[in-house]
Amino acid sequence: MPYKLYYWDGIPGRGEFVRLALEEAGADYVDVARDPDGQEGGTTAMLKLLMDGEGANIPFAPPFLKDGDLLIPHVANILFYLGPKIGLAPEEEGLRFVANGLQLTITDFVAEIHDTHHPIGVSLYYEDQKPEALRRSSDFLSERLPKFLGYFERVLRQNPKGQNPKAQNPKGRGHIVGDRLSYVDLSLFQLVEGLRYAFPKAMRSYEASIPGLIALHDAVAERPNIRSYLASDRRLSFNEAGIFRHYPELDQPS
Amino acid sequence: MPYKLYYWDGIPGRGEFVRLALEEAGADYVDVARDPDGQEGGTTAMLKLLMDGEGANIPFAPPFLKDGDLLIPHVANILFYLGPKIGLAPEEEGLRFVANGLQLTITDFVAEIHDTHHPIGVSLYYEDQKPEALRRSSDFLSERLPKFLGYFERVLRQNPKGQNPKAQNPKGRGHIVGDRLSYVDLSLFQLVEGLRYAFPKAMRSYEASIPGLIALHDAVAERPNIRSYLASDRRLSFNEAGIFRHYPELDQPS
Incomplete structure (x- = not known):
């Protein structure tokens, strides 16, 4: 079923x-x-x-x-x-809780990304909270985006098993938890995609600080099943009804 | 250890x-x-x-x-x-994911409670975001508080096993998941405690709508280990450095 x-x-x-x-x-x-x-x-x-x-x-x-x-x-x-x-969690039980911890940090980050355009209330339109959104986005880009992305970059770099040569893909890129691809890697791919859509200026100025995450993003994009999914009509485009919204007035170099 | x-x-x-x-x-x-x-x-x-x-x-x-x-x-x-x-999760594996889902809804609610006093940024003081906090709290009390608490009340009422007479405590109160006490029940107790501290006016006017949750709160408070914990100095008081803060200007009948 x-x-x-x-x-x-x-x-x-x-x-x-x-x-x-x-x-x-x-x-x-x-x-x-x-x-x-x-x-x-x-x-x-x-x-x-x-x-x-x-x-x-x-x-x-x-x-x-x-x-x-x-x-x-x-x-x-x-x-x-x-x-x-579905074969996308670490084998070791302890590491499954590590993966879940990382996913929950992604969850918190996603909620903060959402609140850049909805700092006052989900029941209100963006247009009803524009000055507050501008203030929140400014704090988000200067404080929170570097804090979250810097954290993921560090975990990626410090994952001892992520650097196992046997586990590396041909381009030598690691994984965030354990020695193989997990759902957390896929979620990090989506984070980078969404942030590039919502805050292109901020990401252009910040991406040089997170080479590991960007390499992971690129490696995920090249996986055969992901590549064919991204090219299909099952993959929906980002737009201004979702979490990652592009309002140019909220974007600035990070 | x-x-x-x-x-x-x-x-x-x-x-x-x-x-x-x-x-x-x-x-x-x-x-x-x-x-x-x-x-x-x-x-x-x-x-x-x-x-x-x-x-x-x-x-x-x-x-x-x-x-x-x-x-x-x-x-x-x-x-x-x-x-x-530690004996505070449902026996059945599927219900453990139900419990986790409920706990994650509590997590989201707690983040929204925090943001009533910090709608713009965690790196700023409350004093630097008071007008925004007032607006967000007003939306929170009219829209979000009834939505979240109403949801938990409904799950409590609709939990078929929560009404199992064998599982009920002497006062006939149920549990939110499965047929026995879980960590989710304890977290709901803490939610009611924190909301009463932060928003006493709102809670006074709203509690009549959530009799099941209030009964669950009271039943948890009467458990011997919890009662002795609450009376000990291990239990910290709510204060204006935490998540649940009492700023009278943000509180109003819900």
């Missing part, structure tokens, strides 16, 4: 971190809201599950994954669950 | 969600930054681990737990790891 991924149609958003793992693994899955022949009920089915007034274990928000009877919400939780099943 | 919990001294903060689980379970642990005889090196030891320029798997921020050689960061990750070991 295929995994069923429930997420909003029209934006890559948080769902994309899960899609990348499913695509890299070649897993059998249905993207319910984007289901072409509508057998799964699309967005209506997703909303029905969320609003279910009797069901047990209802999620707070998309994305969530359905595997049989089990409903699993939150990106990091979905990836923790899926990782070992 | 005792678990070692690393977190800032002086605030309950995010560390408190872990402390409550360790205390309820009667687990052997050291609260490193508050270690009375300083054998563990206190806050200095914590900062040294965070800034370690060579170590593998370094955390981004406190809290983190050390179990032998393993360093585990992020509250939800620590609780996912500890839960089964």
Whole structure:
């Protein structure tokens, strides 16, 4: 039975971190809201599950994954669950918690990226919070972006197993946890993609400081399953309804 | 060997969600930054681990737990790891991912609670972002607080196993996941405590809408290990350096 991924149609958003793992693994899955022949009920089915007034274990928000009877919400939780099943988690159990810790730092970073354009409230439009967004983005680019990306760069450099020659891909690039590709590497790829879209000026000035992350990004982009996914119409473009939004007025060199 | 919990001294903060689980379970642990005889090196030891320029798997921020050689960061990750070991996770493996999903919704809610007083940047003082904090708190109290607490109330009500008479405590109160106490119940207790401290007016007007959560809070407070912990000097008071801060100007009926 295929995994069923429930997420909003029209934006890559948080769902994309899960899609990348499913695509890299070649897993059998249905993207319910984007289901072409509508057998799964699309967005209506997703909303029905969320609003279910009797069901047990209802999620707070998309994305969530359905595997049989089990409903699993939150990106990091979905990836923790899926990782070992689809060969994208470390073999060693302790390292799985390390991977989850890294994914949760990505989760926090993604929330802060979202809040650059929504510092006051998700129920308001960007247009209703522009001065605050400008102030928050400025703090984000000067303080938080270097702090988070610098951290990931450091973990990548200090991962003793990531430098294992046997585990390196042909270009000598490492992995952030353990000695092989994990879902965390794929999420870091997506972070770089999203930040380049949202803050091109900031990223142009900052990327020289994070050579390991950029090399990892490039190595992920070259993987056969990822390359064919990126070229397919299953890969959605970034846009101004998602998490990573490009508002030129918020972007400045980091 | 005792678990070692690393977190800032002086605030309950995010560390408190872990402390409550360790205390309820009667687990052997050291609260490193508050270690009375300083054998563990206190806050200095914590900062040294965070800034370690060579170590593998370094955390981004406190809290983190050390179990032998393993360093585990992020509250939800620590609780996912500890839960089964200290008898505070569901027996059934699928339900452990449900518990983790609920804990991650609590994580998101806690981040939003923090941002009511820090909507622009963590590197700035509250005094530098007061008008924005007022606007964000107003949105938080009218939109987000009812949404999150209403969600937990609903999950509690709809948990089929939570109503199992065998699992109920003498007052007939349920649990949020599975048929017994889990770390998620303890975290919900702490949420109610923190919100009552930070937003007493809002909570006074809203608590009648969440009778299940309040009953769960009261049941947790009456558990022998929790009661003696709350009366001890290990339990830190809320204050204006933590996540739950009481700024009267931000509080209003919800």
